[in-house]
Amino acid sequence: QQQVKQSPQSLIVQKGGISIINCAYENTAFDYFPWYQQFPGKGPALLIAIRPDVSEKKEGRFTISFNKSAKQFSLHIMDSQPGDSATYFCAASPNSGNTPLVFGKGTRLSVIA
Amino acid sequence: KAGVTQTPRYLIKTRGQQVTLSCSPISGHRSVSWYQQTPGQGLQFLFEYFSETQRNKGNFPGRFSGRQFSNSRSEMNVSTLELGDSALYLCASSPPPGWDDTQYFGPGTRLTVL
Numbered sequence: 001q002q003q004v005k006q007s008p009q010s011l012i013v014q015k016g017g018i019s020i021i022n023c024a025y026e027n028t029a030f031d032y033f034p035w036y037q038q039f040p041g042k043g044p045a046l047l048i049a050i051r052p053d054v055s056e057k058k059e060g061r062f063t064i065s066f067n068k069s070a071k072q073f074s075l076h077i078m079d080s081q082p083g084d085s086a087t088y089f090c091a092a093s094p095n096s097g098n099t100p101l102v103f104g105k106g107t108r109l110s111v112i113a
Numbered sequence: 114k115a116g117v118t119q120t121p122r123y124l125i126k127t128r129g130q131q132v133t134l135s136c137s138p139i140s141g142h143r144s145v146s147w148y149q150q151t152p153g154q155g156l157q158f159l160f161e162y163f164s165e166t167q168r169n170k171g172n173f174p175g176r177f178s179g180r181q182f183s184n185s186r187s188e189m190n191v192s193t194l195e196l197g198d199s200a201l202y203l204c205a206s207s208p209p210p211g212w213d214d215t216q217y218f219g220p221g222t223r224l225t226v227l
Binding site for chain 2: 032034036041042043044045046049089091099100101102103104105106
């Protein structure tokens with residue numbers, strides 16, 4: 001199975017709150033899990049990525065939590081800001097990131113003041 | 114360092130026509146991948162080229178084709194356009210193995226088929 005399932009489709013969060021987006025996958029060959037951020041009119045840009053050998057990775061306000069046994073991973077955005085309003089995509093690929101990425105359907109995040 | 118560039122940014126075509134999209138990867142990147150983005154299907158992998166050879170191919174009909182030149186620039190072609198081909202076509206380039214695993218995306222070409 002190549003699918004990556006992402007939820008929720010859309011999310012509204014108050015400024016300063018925590019945004020949480022979840023993804024689940026089936027293919028146990030996946031070993032690279034990036035999150036991309038996309039603003040209107042732009043291409044996706046890498047936000048943060050994780051490999052299955054760690055359960056959590058933090059970069060600034062962004063944290064990936066990874067649960068290998070459940071085949072799930074999530075993105076947490078702490079202290080969400082209006083500038084974080086964008087569409088977020090989780091993705092997965094086998095054999096490092098230089099192989100085709102399988103993307104989730106995306107989550108449209110709106111951070112309101 | 115310049116990012117991935119794609120031309121043109123916008124295209125309007127009619128059914129039955131063909132179209133060619135161009136992508137220039139980041140300098141030093143030899144792998145170029147193409148993705149189709151639509152509201153309904155999201156981001157779907159089309160194909161990947163490395164050193165002028167197609168290395169991976171997604172599940173798209175043969176109307177979708179591509180090529181890569183010796184300078185790593187890539188083109189994709191869609192023949193006999195259908196309404197459902199309307200989408201944002203994204204190109205991504207990847208650095209050589211061992212540098213990092215990131216795929217760097219361009220801004221895309223918005224194709225509208227009327």
